[in-house]
Amino acid sequence: MKITEVKTYHLRYPLREKFAISRGWSTSRQAQVVEIVTDNGLIGWGEGTGEVHRSAIDAHIIGRSPFDCGAIYQALSDDGVSPKAISGIDIALWDLMGKALEMPVYQLLGGKVRDKIPAYATGLFRIDRPDVTQALVDEAKGYVDMGFSAMKMKIGFGADYDVKNVTAIRQAIGDDVLFAVDANCGYDVGTAIDVGHKIAHNDLFWYEEPIPLDDVRGYLQVKGALPMRIAGAEGLAGRWAFRELIQQRALDIVQPDISIAGGFSECRNIAVMASANYVRVLPHMWGSHIRLAATVHWQATIPDAPDALNPIPSLFEYDMTENGLRTELAVNPIRAVDGELPVPDVPGLGIEIDRDVLEKYAV
Numbered sequence: 001m002k003i004t005e006v007k008t009y010h011l012r013y014p015l016r017e018k019f020a021i022s023r024g025w026s027t028s029r030q031a032q033v034v035e036i037v038t039d040n041g042l043i044g045w046g047e048g049t050g051e052v053h054r055s056a057i058d059a060h061i062i063g064r065s066p067f068d069c070g071a072i073y074q075a076l077s078d079d080g081v082s083p084k085a086i087s088g089i090d091i092a093l094w095d096l097m098g099k100a101l102e103m104p105v106y107q108l109l110g111g112k113v114r115d116k117i118p119a120y121a122t123g124l125f126r127i128d129r130p131d132v133t134q135a136l137v138d139e140a141k142g143y144v145d146m147g148f149s150a151m152k153m154k155i156g157f158g159a160d161y162d163v164k165n166v167t168a169i170r171q172a173i174g175d176d177v178l179f180a181v182d183a184n185c186g187y188d189v190g191t192a193i194d195v196g197h198k199i200a201h202n203d204l205f206w207y208e209e210p211i212p213l214d215d216v217r218g219y220l221q222v223k224g225a226l227p228m229r230i231a232g233a234e235g236l237a238g239r240w241a242f243r244e245l246i247q248q249r250a251l252d253i254v255q256p257d258i259s260i261a262g263g264f265s266e267c268r269n270i271a272v273m274a275s276a277n278y279v280r281v282l283p284h285m286w287g288s289h290i291r292l293a294a295t296v297h298w299q300a301t302i303p304d305a306p307d308a309l310n311p312i313p314s315l316f317e318y319d320m321t322e323n324g325l326r327t328e329l330a331v332n333p334i335r336a337v338d339g340e341l342p343v344p345d346v347p348g349l350g351i352e353i354d355r356d357v358l359e360k361y362a363v
């Protein structure tokens, strides 16, 4: 089996209602999709967050076997291609290996340790409406009604907004729902600690990205000052970018994104490094259905840490916001049922891409 073609697509989905994280408003969702074709007619799909130049594709991918995925990763990396871009290639190669062997990707990764992954609803973004708090409360109650036992909201908009809305949502969802907050790197150390103290009484499972992404000493300061777990690193690419944060235990929870950090091949390395340093791995997921499916296969293989009768749940980041690239792109999407994601027992990533949808959103 030899690779004959690598195609790339940039997809853009315009949002009906804009929303904000701490650092700005979004009016669209985007995805960089990779399609790899082999001489025996198999097709693999991947999603990355950077572009691989045609010259690198011709030099290191065309004519090789998908089973050379590790060597291809190394050759691209040695040629200066970023892990963000290699991610899309690597995911497509694992999809192809699974299809060639008629095995799900999780099987190739060593087998799943869970059949279903408990999901948390990611949503509760800032929206441009007169009564934001009421809208957020209604949204949070909706997730409880759908069967979610965990959710995450966006903060980082200043202490007044954060305290008012975090408190309102905790009151609305009750004490039994696991609740996390995400500041998307919007604060400096002092503000992050100040806000953290002011919202801490709401029993927060984690406080995500309180400060900029790679500020190791800053994370140690924030972590040492606050009672809740500190999470982060969703935007980091390649194992070396994670090294200091993990080795210095600057995070309680590390959140590699499979389409940014380097695909299955590199995320496995990062998870091993985290495990050896007793840092929890909860993957970040924010993308098309290809990224969702890849994350399901990878997360299905991450063991509980520590192993226990009633382990701390390996929570899947289940994006509940509007994004046609996630909800329309696969003919057979993986969907949460009663707050849990089933791990698909079909070859490769186990999703079939709707080419009409691919063409519709390609730019």
Ligand SMILES: [Mg+2]
Binding pocket: 182, 184, 208, 209, 234
């Ligand atoms: Mg985040």
